[in-house]
Each structure stands twice: as structure tokens, then as C-alpha cells.
Amino acid sequence: MRPHLFVGRAETPIAFVETVSGGVRLKALDREAMRAGLVPGLTLADARAQVPELEVYEHDAHADHEWLERLADGCQRYTPSVALDEPDGLILDIAGCVHEFEGERRLAADLEERLARRGLLVRHAFGDTPDTARALARFAGAPAPDEKRAVKRLPVAALGLDEDATTALSRAGLKTVGDVMARPLATIAARFGEEAAMMIRRLDGSVKGPIVARRSVPKIGVERRFAEPIARTEYALEVIAELAAEAAEQLAQRHEGGRRWEVRLFRADGLVQRLRIETGQPIRDVALLMRLFRERIDSLADPLDPGFGYDLIRLDVALAERLDASQLKLEGGEAQKGEVAQLVDQLGTRLGRARVRRFSARDSHIPEQAELMLPAAEAPAPTPWTAPETGEPPLRPIYLFDPPQPIESMMAEVPDGPPHRFRWRRTVHDVAHSEGPERIAGEWWRRQDIPTRDYYRIEDRRGRRFWIFRHGLYSEMETPRWYLHGVFA
Amino acid sequence: MNESSALIARLKRIATTGMPTQGDGRADDAWLTQGMAKAQLHEVFATVDDAASGAGFAVASVLAARAAPVMWLRTEASERQGGRLHATGLVEMGLDVTSLVLGLVEDEADLLRAAADAARCHGLGTLLIESWGRAPRIDLTATRRLMLAAEASGVTILSLRIGAEPVPSAAASRWQVAACRSRPLEADAPGKPAFDIELLRRRGGQAGLRWRVEWDRDAYFFDQIAFETVIIEDPGGDTAALSGAGVSVAADRAAADNAAASVRRTG
Structure with missing residues (x-):
């Protein structure tokens, strides 16, 4: 589903259908179709009878998911911790991230504006826990003075139980979450299952459900925002170098060096481009890093395209390891080794890590299995090889x-x-x-x-x-x- | 007087070779014990059938020059045609494989790009570039770049060209390697690696020299061998049947004098 495709069109109701056993049924509807009285689950024939002008498209769950993933990528401009709430929701953990926007309302306004440009209708809600935020965003009705009371006013459907349980709750006279909360938890658990009780606990905030973030939160992250999007790749590279220097400084304070670096370039139109590098040894040398990033850019299948410009560039160090200052001042043979390691990283970045290898002995007498070729960047400590016997010719081929x-x-x-x-x-x-x-x-x-x-x-x-x-x-x-x-x- | 004759000699050399600064002053057979001149590009040619000899000679000359660590670049086509590198075999040639980094690249263009980077890496002792077939990209320009990089960084570069015909290049020397019958051990076992080496070209030096050598892994040098003990073959039917590709027969090679600047070579 690509909502922006439909922006500015005449207001015909639109429905997405899927073929399930027994016929074609509505899967998702736009606002117009809802207003016309259609509901998901209706058969297409019935829907057509009610709303003859209905426009119908095949539902593509996979494309929906991809689209949601892309939106999630874009939302990482606000926080590194973004989780998908399938099929059409995103959960952002904005704790500690709102200072940039002088408060969460500004953040939400910014997010809504960006998504509106893509033709998306957004409902958002803030919550102390992911579950309350999610329930409020999906089911909130009348405004309430505070979060607790807002949750209590939610319909029982917000508990996310199956249809039978929801109907049973309604029949029992429990219309809102508040009604259910007023009952002893034990009776709810006994009648509607442990799941219902757990959901209640999550909604009243006594249990905090985790945010299953799509990616681990990086060890170090630095970023630059631009009031005017920058449209020159060269300038973007300069910014990356500045960011790398900042990250290197932070790493130096922790006596660490990064092994996995990622730059994300957020384009003003929502696209996110990534540059990832990995090194065999922890590094924090900006010149070297930039060489590797340039290498990465050169090897991209699609060249870096700033389009209308980048308005945010972020650099994360996903994996860092100990790197003491003394290790940087290697001398003699070690310095030589360091240079070879740099070459390995450089070639590995361009050709692919698996293409630059070292040999490693393995305990097998089958000749073709007696050795491993490992990526040189991650080869373990060299294993001793059996020395050949003096005076003998080579007994194994090269x-x-x-x-x-x-x-x-x-x-x-x-x-x-x-x-x-x-x-x-x-x-x-x-x-x-x-x-x-x-x-x-x-x-x-x-x-x-x-x-x-x-x-x-x-x-x-x-x-x-x-x-x-x-x-x-x-x-x-x-x-x-x-x-x-x-x-x- | 002396000075002027030296100058004349130098000018003559420039006039004949076009290379003012070459002629490294090494003896013609210095390579036997010291390997190839450092910080230069050298080319080693071998036919497809002699691929292993070419590679073995390259490895052995790295060892004779004590020019580790080694970066060995090869293409996927080499891996398919020539087999993969066998570490145990390299160890038995005397190479410490922990100092070897293998770079496997997709094609010739990548090979040259990777080589250009590796040639600038001061930490390397030797860069070994293995190519199969004609490899038209490894031309005068490419070799000149490599040569300049080698001179600047001090890395010795060996360009192992298997199944290729020599083309103009900027390499300091060019060698043709072929397998050569070893001196059998007791119980008729094949002996140490033996090579038939011809120096096809050398900047500012004599070319066309030939050697027959055996690689002494324990002492790290090439041992020149005289083949008194060569078994003379009957030059009859079976060898003739073999030589579809115009391969010279070991028997007449053995008969040729070692030092003679014979133009015969295999392939």
C-alpha cells in the first residue's frame, strides 16, 4: 500500500481485498469507505452492493510490511529504538529523546507533518508504557484529563483479546477497560485467561511490556541535523568526518575503538541510505575510517544520491572493543602488522569480508578439510602448523x-x-x-x-x-x- | 678518463634500454640465494600445465628474499581452473602461512584495483598477483603503475601470469618457469621441487639466461642442479603423442647445456 499514490484524488471509497477461503473479503478500508458503512471482513459482493463506486485493490501484506519498515527507518531520526506494531503501527521509545524538539508535542507534530506529506493519516498517543500508548493510539475516544483515566475509558477491545473474550466481556456488562480493572484480577484471569489479566496489568502500568526494537541500540551515536537539507555528497562526507571525530573522541574517553560503524543519511523525502563498515580490529582513526567509508561508497551498487538533500546524518558505533592508547603506538613489527590489518579492512570493505582470508589449521586428516580459510578480519589467533620434516620434499600439493x-x-x-x-x-x-x-x-x-x-x-x-x-x-x-x-x- | 668511459657506458646503456636508472648491480644469479630484487615488479610466466611450478617458483623466491608477509591476490577464475591454494602444501614449501593473506577477487579489474591498494601498503613484504589467461588489462600502463607503487612502498611485486604470452611491460624482470624433472629419491620417489628457469628479460641486464634449479626448503635457497643422473628417454611414440601443445621433451632439455642462452622454452 502506498498511500501517497492516492493523495489528491477524488474522494472515492477505496478497499483492499484478500481472497480467503470462501470468497473475496475486504481487508482494509480507507476513511471514505468506512464512512460509507463498510467494515473489514465483509465479502466483496456485499460491499459492492452497498457502495457501487467502491475502488478495489488486491491487498499485499508483504508490501505493507515493507512500507512500515521504511517508515520505521525514517522514524529513527527521533529515537534509535523503534518497534513495529504490525500491521500498521509504530512504537517509538522517546524517553530521553525529546529535548531536540522541546517536548513531545513538537516531536509528534513534526512526525505528523512528515507523514502527512506522504499522504498518511496518523493517530498518535503518548503513554508511560508501550502498551498504554498503543491502546490509546488505537482506541482512544473522548479526551480525558490524564493518562490513567484515558486508559480506563478505553473500550474492552483495547485489551487485544480474541473476539469471543471481547464479546463475553461486553455481555458481562464490562464495556470499558476501567470496568474490567474494577474487578478482582483473579476472577478476570479465571474467566478470561491469564492473558487478559496480563493485559490489564500492562495497561494499568504495573507491568511494563518490552519494546522489541528492530535494532540494538548503538553504543555511541552522534548526529547532525540541518535546517536546510544538504544536497552535495562531498559536503555530506565532510559532515561524516566531523561525526567520526566526535565518535572517536567519545571512544577515546572509554578507551575503546569501534569495530562496526554505520552511517545513516536521512533524506528530506524520507528515504534512508546506509553505509556500514566493519573492521577486524577496533579503530578510532578518523582518516582511516573515512578511507573505508569512501571505499564503501565506491562499492555501492546504486551511487549515493542526495536527491533533495539530507536533513539528518547519523553515525552509530554498533560494536566497540577495548583499544588502549598504548595499542595505537605500535612499533616495529607490530606497526607493520597494523598496516597489513588496515589493508585487510580496506580490501574487505570493498570486496566483501569473506573474500579476504587467512588460513587456519583444522583437526582433520582429510586433506580438503584439514584447513579453513577464514575472513582475515576475524581470523583467530594463528594456529601452529606442523613443520615439514627436514630433507623431505613437499608431501602435499600447493x-x-x-x-x-x-x-x-x-x-x-x-x-x-x-x-x-x-x-x-x-x-x-x-x-x-x-x-x-x-x-x-x-x-x-x-x-x-x-x-x-x-x-x-x-x-x-x-x-x-x-x-x-x-x-x-x-x-x-x-x-x-x-x-x-x-x-x- | 675513467669517468668519461663510465659515462659513455652509462649513456650506451640508456640508449639501448631506454632506462636510465636501472641495472641494480646484482649478479645475474643473485636470485638463487636472495630472491628477486626488492621494491620492484617482476613477472613470472608459466604455461597452464606448469601453473603449479610457476606458483611454486614465486613462493620460493619470496622465501629466498625473506620478503614476508605476503598478500596473494587471485581471481575466481584462477580458483576454478587452477584449484585452490593448499595451506599445508605451502607450509611444506617453507612458507609460514600465518603471514599470508589471500584476496579472492571477482575479475581482472578488481584484481588490479586490489593490487594497486596492496602495492602501497608498507607493511607487506611481497604482493603476489596471480592471473590466468591473456589478462589484457595487465598492460604497460598497469605494470608501470605497479612498478611505481612498488618503488615508493618497498613492496616486492610478483605478477604470476599463467597461460599468458609476454606483452610489453614495465617490470624489472621477466621469467619463464617450467616444471623440470626432479632428482628422484630412494625408492624412485619424486624429489624436491625442480624448475627450469629462463630469464627472458631484465632491465639493464643480460637476458636469455637459463638455470635448472631445485628448491631447498630447509636452507631457503635455490640449488643449481646439474643433471648428470637424468634418465634418457626413448624419444619415441609416447612423448610425441604428448606434445600436442608443442612441449619440449625433458630429454633434450637435459642434453642442452645449462648456461647456454638457448631460446627454447616450453609452451
């Missing part, structure tokens, strides 16, 4: 094929020997020297039916060295296949 490549043995071999001649990649190789077999059994404790591999190190007549294996013993199968697993220098 290039390994995964999966191993099938080869064709072209000459009968002795049962425990390598082929004398084989074909690989359309070339025939004659074996001049060989060593083996080195028997590597399958990991039988994982699976029973893995054939044993007999590996041979061979050299052909032109001096090329290969690592081949026979997949299975002759005792295990009749015609085991041969594979080339790697090539030696």
Missing part, C-alpha cells in the same frame, strides 16, 4: 582441486601401485617416478560407506608433479576410480 578431478588410468596398474599412464584434461601423462600409497581412510565415525583413498605422489616424464588417489581399495570395490587431487611445484 594447488588443491576441490572436488578432486577424475582422471583416466590408461594402463593396467599393479594392485597397489599408481597408474603408469593417465589422461587428465585431455593430456596424457606418463608416470616416471612415484611414491605411495599413503592411505587416508574416510572419516568412518561420521559415515560408514566412505571409501578409503590411496594417495600417490607422482612425477611425469616432463617433470610435473601430481597428487593422485584411487578412490577405494580393490577389496572394497571392483573398479575403483582415479582422481587427481592436487599439483605440486
Whole structure:
């Protein structure tokens, strides 16, 4: 649903329908349609009979959700903690966030104005807890002198119970939340379930329901608001650098460095663009950060488009780790390591972290599983590798094929020997020297039916060295296949 | 008098090579023990069949020069065609893989961009750029950039070109590497890595030199080998059948004199 599409149109009632078992029913209605007496749940045929001029669209829950997500993104200009209240609500935790707007009323006015520009009708309410705010926004009727009394005047539907329970409450003469609250909680719980009792407790403020924020609240957040939206990317980058310097200062006071940084550029028309970087080591060097952000901008699929300009730029440090001043003054070999780490971060930002890797040894005797390639930015402390034995030639290839490549043995071999001649990649190789077999059994404790591999190190007549294996013993199968697993220098 | 003859020699060199400052004064076979000249770009060519030899030679020369840490950049196409790098195998060549960072890039353009960044990183000892096929982007301009970056940062850059034909470049030296029969160990086991090396070009130096070397991992140097013990093949049917790609036969290579500036090379 994109309400702005309908702004300024003739006031025809609009309905969104969905196909449920038994026919097409109304799912959502606009104000005109409500006024005409339609209600959600009505079949489309009945609705058409009542309001012939009704405009009908297919309901798309997924698009609704996306739209709500985008609105939630936009609302993060007010507070980092925004939760979705599906299908059409947002809950903002504005505790401690209202000073910017000289009070919550100004914030609400600003929010309503922005959403009105998108053609949205907004009902808002403030509450001490998320649940009261939600109930008030959705069900508030006549104005009340204070929040407590306003809650009491809410209809029982505000409890959010299922239809049967709501009807039962009404039949019992309990029309408002206040009526229900006047009863002993135990009887309510006994008659209408624990859920109803819990809801009452939440609404009277004795239990505070959590706000399930869409994202964790960052450790450090700094932002700049602009009275005039800024429309130049270069200037936006300067602002980001200033923000980074502020964040770095805060980090320095806490002896920390950031590992996950996010810049969000809020466009005046509501779109939010994000730039995220991650580093392998905590950093708070502004020049380096800016290099990474520029890198990120260069690698964006859609270039940064300021459009009508950004009116808010926010920089968050989502993950910070200890970084002492002493760690910054690394000397000698450590400084060298630091530079390589910076290069890793830089390339990782551009190419993707998983593309810049380090090797890590792993406890397995299966050659292709004996090592891991981890993103270099998060590789653990280096593990010691088994040192090769003095005087021995390399026993493992430097290039390994995964999966191993099938080869064709072209000459009968002795049962425990390598082929004398084989074909690989359309070339025939004659074996001049060989060593083996080195028997590597399958990991039988994982699976029973893995054939044993007999590996041979061979050299052909032109001096090329290969690592081949026979997949299975002759005792295990009749015609085991041969594979080339790697090539030696 | 002496001065003027030195000047004439220098001018002559400039006239013939066009490079005023080159000629690093290293002996022709200094690479055997010291690896490639530092802070320069060097090219290592190998055919597709000799890819592992090319890579092995590059790794070994990094080690001979003691120029770690290493950043190894390769494309996804290399990974598909040539197999992935096997850490255990690299360890057995003598490389400390904890000092190795592998960068896997999508294509050649990314390869050059990543290389340009890495070439500026003072912390690196060697930057190894592996490319497969013709790689037309690695041209004179690209190599000149890399060379300048290497000179500024002190990083030695090895451009490993597998399955490519040499094209004009600004590299300080250009090598052709092919596999070479090893000296077999007891029980007819293949021996240490052996290479047939030809110096195709060297700035301000003699080119066309050939060596046959074995990599001594324990001592970190290339051991020049004389092949007295080479088994002479019968040059009959089977080897001829192999050489679809015009590959020279080991037997006649063995017969050629080591130091002779032969123009024969594989591929």
C-alpha cells in the first residue's frame, strides 16, 4: 500500500481485498469507505452492493510490511529504538529523546507533518508504557484529563483479546477497560485467561511490556541535523568526518575503538541510505575510517544520491572493543602488522569480508578439510602448523582441486601401485617416478560407506608433479576410480 | 678518463634500454640465494600445465628474499581452473602461512584495483598477483603503475601470469618457469621441487639466461642442479603423442647445456 499514490484524488471509497477461503473479503478500508458503512471482513459482493463506486485493490501484506519498515527507518531520526506494531503501527521509545524538539508535542507534530506529506493519516498517543500508548493510539475516544483515566475509558477491545473474550466481556456488562480493572484480577484471569489479566496489568502500568526494537541500540551515536537539507555528497562526507571525530573522541574517553560503524543519511523525502563498515580490529582513526567509508561508497551498487538533500546524518558505533592508547603506538613489527590489518579492512570493505582470508589449521586428516580459510578480519589467533620434516620434499600439493578431478588410468596398474599412464584434461601423462600409497581412510565415525583413498605422489616424464588417489581399495570395490587431487611445484 | 668511459657506458646503456636508472648491480644469479630484487615488479610466466611450478617458483623466491608477509591476490577464475591454494602444501614449501593473506577477487579489474591498494601498503613484504589467461588489462600502463607503487612502498611485486604470452611491460624482470624433472629419491620417489628457469628479460641486464634449479626448503635457497643422473628417454611414440601443445621433451632439455642462452622454452 502506498498511500501517497492516492493523495489528491477524488474522494472515492477505496478497499483492499484478500481472497480467503470462501470468497473475496475486504481487508482494509480507507476513511471514505468506512464512512460509507463498510467494515473489514465483509465479502466483496456485499460491499459492492452497498457502495457501487467502491475502488478495489488486491491487498499485499508483504508490501505493507515493507512500507512500515521504511517508515520505521525514517522514524529513527527521533529515537534509535523503534518497534513495529504490525500491521500498521509504530512504537517509538522517546524517553530521553525529546529535548531536540522541546517536548513531545513538537516531536509528534513534526512526525505528523512528515507523514502527512506522504499522504498518511496518523493517530498518535503518548503513554508511560508501550502498551498504554498503543491502546490509546488505537482506541482512544473522548479526551480525558490524564493518562490513567484515558486508559480506563478505553473500550474492552483495547485489551487485544480474541473476539469471543471481547464479546463475553461486553455481555458481562464490562464495556470499558476501567470496568474490567474494577474487578478482582483473579476472577478476570479465571474467566478470561491469564492473558487478559496480563493485559490489564500492562495497561494499568504495573507491568511494563518490552519494546522489541528492530535494532540494538548503538553504543555511541552522534548526529547532525540541518535546517536546510544538504544536497552535495562531498559536503555530506565532510559532515561524516566531523561525526567520526566526535565518535572517536567519545571512544577515546572509554578507551575503546569501534569495530562496526554505520552511517545513516536521512533524506528530506524520507528515504534512508546506509553505509556500514566493519573492521577486524577496533579503530578510532578518523582518516582511516573515512578511507573505508569512501571505499564503501565506491562499492555501492546504486551511487549515493542526495536527491533533495539530507536533513539528518547519523553515525552509530554498533560494536566497540577495548583499544588502549598504548595499542595505537605500535612499533616495529607490530606497526607493520597494523598496516597489513588496515589493508585487510580496506580490501574487505570493498570486496566483501569473506573474500579476504587467512588460513587456519583444522583437526582433520582429510586433506580438503584439514584447513579453513577464514575472513582475515576475524581470523583467530594463528594456529601452529606442523613443520615439514627436514630433507623431505613437499608431501602435499600447493594447488588443491576441490572436488578432486577424475582422471583416466590408461594402463593396467599393479594392485597397489599408481597408474603408469593417465589422461587428465585431455593430456596424457606418463608416470616416471612415484611414491605411495599413503592411505587416508574416510572419516568412518561420521559415515560408514566412505571409501578409503590411496594417495600417490607422482612425477611425469616432463617433470610435473601430481597428487593422485584411487578412490577405494580393490577389496572394497571392483573398479575403483582415479582422481587427481592436487599439483605440486 | 675513467669517468668519461663510465659515462659513455652509462649513456650506451640508456640508449639501448631506454632506462636510465636501472641495472641494480646484482649478479645475474643473485636470485638463487636472495630472491628477486626488492621494491620492484617482476613477472613470472608459466604455461597452464606448469601453473603449479610457476606458483611454486614465486613462493620460493619470496622465501629466498625473506620478503614476508605476503598478500596473494587471485581471481575466481584462477580458483576454478587452477584449484585452490593448499595451506599445508605451502607450509611444506617453507612458507609460514600465518603471514599470508589471500584476496579472492571477482575479475581482472578488481584484481588490479586490489593490487594497486596492496602495492602501497608498507607493511607487506611481497604482493603476489596471480592471473590466468591473456589478462589484457595487465598492460604497460598497469605494470608501470605497479612498478611505481612498488618503488615508493618497498613492496616486492610478483605478477604470476599463467597461460599468458609476454606483452610489453614495465617490470624489472621477466621469467619463464617450467616444471623440470626432479632428482628422484630412494625408492624412485619424486624429489624436491625442480624448475627450469629462463630469464627472458631484465632491465639493464643480460637476458636469455637459463638455470635448472631445485628448491631447498630447509636452507631457503635455490640449488643449481646439474643433471648428470637424468634418465634418457626413448624419444619415441609416447612423448610425441604428448606434445600436442608443442612441449619440449625433458630429454633434450637435459642434453642442452645449462648456461647456454638457448631460446627454447616450453609452451
